Amino acid sequence: MRLRVGDLFAGAGLLSGAFTRAGFKTVYAAEADHRAIATFNLNHGKVAECRDVRQPRDDVRCDIIVAGPPCQGFSTLGKRDRADERNVLSLAIARWVRPSGARVVIVENVPQFLESDQWHRLTERMRRLGFESRAWVLDAFDYGAPQRRKRSFTVYSKIGLPELPRPVKHRITVRDAFEGLGLKPDVDGMHTAPTPSKLAYERFVRILSEGSRSDLMTRSPHLCPPSWRRLGPDVSDVWGRMRYDAPSNTLRCCFQNPSKGRYIHPVEHRVITLREGARLQGVPDSWKFVGDRTSVARQIGNGVPIPLGYAVAKSVSELFS
Ligand SMILES: C[S@@+](CC[C@H](N)C(=O)[O-])C[C@H]1O[C@@H](n2cnc3c(N)ncnc32)[C@H](O)[C@@H]1O
Incomplete structure (x- = not known):
């Protein structure tokens, strides 16, 4: 029988x-x-519901909870602001555990989570529920994603602790990820980049391989607003162009906006498409997404790169054998 997963804060379901x-x-x-729920249900069967995780159900049964x-x-890190609503979000995970019968719980987040008050409180709650724990910080690139993305995984377990997932032998790059996509836009919009303004296009043309906003400031100051000069040329990862033969930087939610990161296509004068972003996260082309461009991005x-999540899942699955 397949082991049952309950997914909290499930997003579109990459994990x-x-x-x-x-x-x-x-x-x-x-x-x-x-x-995100509609996307989840299109690709995983209709198991996702609209629910605030702070209101746990007592009728969900599973072997493992992922969250x-x-x-x-984490901006409140160190302030120990117990009134901050966001603290309660991760702590709410513990309230799902006992009724579900889960023997393993995995919490994924940014590495800083491991130093937070929330993590210590959650870990203490899980200890009182009888779980021991092990935490890792893993880079998606080491586990087969064409992307540098460090994430923490805390494994709480009643059935022993898993081995560190084994890195892949062959790491892949942006070129590998985009293979076969072609440069022509598609009809469903997943592989169509937003049309840049005239100014944005002029900037794209002048940003060379691996280049970024600092190139523009030295070579084409007339294309740079005064606010950039006030900030100085050192912010190198905005208006940045990806390299084909390297992993991408961490893909964030705003990857359709060149001013938010290194999201310009390696050779085209545009940001990467939603499909290209999905490929960087290891999402199969067969997945369907629901929502406008901002929501889909x-x-x-927001998701966990699928190859990274897979490596963690494989390691944890050994605990059940
Ligand atoms: C980091 S994303 C999760 C990504 C997901 N694990 C994946 O791999 O695709 C966090 C999600 O939590 C959802 N969320 C935020 N507050 C929530 C709450 N109180 N209850 C349920 N979901 C919430 C957000 O809408 C967002 O989709």
């Missing part, structure tokens, strides 16, 4: 997709955003 690939079956998912709470709460950028 669930990774566990499915490793042989698990997601039987329940809780998520607050209705477009990727939002990571924005958020669903993709």
Whole structure:
């Protein structure tokens, strides 16, 4: 029988997709955003519901809970602001554990999560529930994603602790990820970049391979607003062009906006498309996404790269054998 997964803060289901690939079956998912839920249900069967994780259900049964709470709460790191609503989000995971019967719980987040008050409190709660824990910081590039993205995984377990997932032998690049996509836009919009303004296009043309905003400031100051000069030329990763023969930088939710990161296509004068972003996260082309461009980019950028999630799932699956 396949091991059952309950997915909390499920998003579009990239982490669930990774566990499915490793042989698990997601039987329940809780998520607050209705477009992410629609995407989840199109690709994983209708198991996701609109539910605030702070309101746990007591009728969900599973073997493992996976949870990727939002990571924005860490600005309060060190302030120990117990009134901050975001603290409660990750702590709410513990309330799902006992009724579900889960023997393993995995919490994924940014590396800083491991130093947060929330992590210590959650770990203490899980200890009182009888779980021991092990935490890793893993880079998606080492596990077969064409992307540099460091994420923490805390494994809470009642059945022993897993081995560190083994890095892949052959790491892949942006060129590998985009293979076969072609440069022509598609009809469903997944492989169509937003049309740049005239000014944005002029900038794209002048940003060379690996280049970024600092190139523009030295070579084409007339294309740079005064606000850039006030900030100085050192911010190298905005208006940045990807390299074909390297991993991409961390893909964030706003990857359709060149001013937010290194999201310009390696050779084209545009940002990467949603499909290219999905490929950088290891999402199969067969997945369908629901929502407008901003929402779909958020669903993709929020997710755990599937090859990284798969490596964690494989390692954890050994605990059940
Ligand atoms: C980092 S994303 C999860 C990504 C997901 N694990 C994946 O791999 O695709 C966090 C998700 O939590 C959702 N969320 C935020 N607050 C929530 C709440 N109180 N209850 C349920 N979901 C919530 C957000 O809408 C977002 O989709």
